[in-house]
Amino acid sequence: MSAITVPDGTSRAPLDPSKLVIKLAEVLNAVPEEPVLGRTMTDHMLICEHDPVKGWEAPEIRPYGPLTLLPTANILQYGGNAFEGLKAYVGPDGRPRLFRVEKHMERFARGARRASLPDIEPTAVIELLKRLIAVEARWVPDKPGYGLYIRPTIISTRPYLGLGPSEHAILYIILTPAAPFLGAGRPIALYAEDQHVRAWPGGTGEYKMGINYAGIIGPQAEVQLRGYDQTLWLFGPDRCITEAGIMNFFVVLRREDGDFDLLTPPLDGTILPGITRRSLLELADAHTTGLTTLSGLPVHRKIHTHEVVVTMPQLRTWAEQGTLQEVFCVGTAVIVVPVGRIWFEGEDVNVLRRVQGDADVSTSASECVSSALRDRLVAIQEGRVNWAGWSVAVDEL
Numbered sequence: 001m002s003a004i005t006v007p008d009g010t011s012r013a014p015l016d017p018s019k020l021v022i023k024l025a026e027v028l029n030a031v032p033e034e035p036v037l038g039r040t041m042t043d044h045m046l047i048c049e050h051d052p053v054k055g056w057e058a059p060e061i062r063p064y065g066p067l068t069l070l071p072t073a074n075i076l077q078y079g080g081n082a083f084e085g086l087k088a089y090v091g092p093d094g095r096p097r098l099f100r101v102e103k104h105m106e107r108f109a110r111g112a113r114r115a116s117l118p119d120i121e122p123t124a125v126i127e128l129l130k131r132l133i134a135v136e137a138r139w140v141p142d143k144p145g146y147g148l149y150i151r152p153t154i155i156s157t158r159p160y161l162g163l164g165p166s167e168h169a170i171l172y173i174i175l176t177p178a179a180p181f182l183g184a185g186r187p188i189a190l191y192a193e194d195q196h197v198r199a200w201p202g203g204t205g206e207y208k209m210g211i212n213y214a215g216i217i218g219p220q221a222e223v224q225l226r227g228y229d230q231t232l233w234l235f236g237p238d239r240c241i242t243e244a245g246i247m248n249f250f251v252v253l254r255r256e257d258g259d260f261d262l263l264t265p266p267l268d269g270t271i272l273p274g275i276t277r278r279s280l281l282e283l284a285d286a287h288t289t290g291l292t293t294l295s296g297l298p299v300h301r302k303i304h305t306h307e308v309v310v311t312m313p314q315l316r317t318w319a320e321q322g323t324l325q326e327v328f329c330v331g332t333a334v335i336v337v338p339v340g341r342i343w344f345e346g347e348d349v350n351v352l353r354r355v356q357g358d359a360d361v362s363t364s365a366s367e368c369v370s371s372a373l374r375d376r377l378v379a380i381q382e383g384r385v386n387w388a389g390w391s392v393a394v395d396e397l
């Protein structure tokens with residue numbers, strides 16, 4: 001690892017996994033039968049500080065516990081941070097594996113850069129994460145549908161009031177076991193928002209930065225009081241659909257030739273470039289080009305993928321015309337969740353997949369694109385199906 005030379009001629013140490021220090025907890029917690037995502041934390045965390053003069057200090061694995069920050073720390077004042085969310089799964093061979101970890105860590109590094117925080121080398125973070133998971137291996141649940149959720153985070157500890165790029169930072173990784181998403185499979189209700197905006201062109205919506213989330217807590221809570229699960233975030237006078245809650249959004253349309261169109265909004269800066277989103281588009285393409293056949297769909301039934309603008313009025317028209325087959329939301333935490341109805345302009349639009357009447361026999365009512373995609377994705381994540389190196393055992397990374 002070579003040191004990083006800064007413009008004034010001095011050099012700072014890069015993030016260096018070979019300097020890792022491990023301080024194990026004296027007492028280990030029992031792993032609960034039913035863990036609660038985000039509340040049940042594992043025994044240890046990984047932590048590393050960046051100093052403006054020395055650069056990255058030696059990373060440490062130490063017992064999970066509080067951080068010490070000055071009240072001026074920029075994370076507390078201006079929200080300077082970036083984070084990631086990914087999962088480890090136990091494969092049939094009993095070994096923990098990570099899903100598309102390089103993609104997650106590249107996105108993490110982009111977020112840190114956008115937040116004007118020190119550079120993070122994705123390969124170094126992956127190496128450190130491997131060491132952390134090796135220490136916490138007993139926390140990776142081995143039941144189907146369960147996983148270990150991983151939250152890498154970098155925060156600005158710049159200890160002065162006033163805005164400025166920060167060479168004071170703390171990088172940490174915390175782990176929390178995840179049970180299958182509550183109510184998995186039950187269609188959720190969305191509320192198309194016309195008062196608030198989650199992200200806008202030129203903003204920071206395409207990064208996992210804490211500032212994008214602080215502002216949507218209130219609006220989301222209001223929507224839940226009205227009996228809806230998540231907000232559907234619209235943008236602009238055309239009411240373009242962007243995301244639902246903090247998930248990417250997909251639409252399936254039935255074509256006259258019996259094939260499917262799979263639509264999701266393009267990455268125009270207002271959309272978080274989800275790894276689940278990308279993976280599902282790639283799996284749909286693989287089915288269509290014949291690289292694989294998704295179970296539940298006939299070989300000849302193609303899924304044509306489109307990264308295109310979808311407006312809420314358009315979606316309502318498709319629902320009324322009956323071309324709309326499915327609406328679903330995706331992300332690492334939920335994987336795939338179907339949508340049942342969307343409140344828009346004073347009433348609920350029913351977007352539940354209709355059972356086909358006799359007017360159309362080209363598409364079987366049992367063909368469900370979202371479940372075919374979800375089943376394959378989960379099989380890959382859990383290591384039951386090998387695909388394109390997406391899921392790699394931690395000891396082989």
Ligand SMILES: *Cc1c(COP(=O)(O)O)cnc(C)c1O
Nearest residue numbers: 246247248272274275276331332
């Ligand atoms: C994390 C996130 C997603 C989903 O991304 P994945 O990489 O699939 O987990 C979608 N939207 C928002 C706003 C997010 O924060």
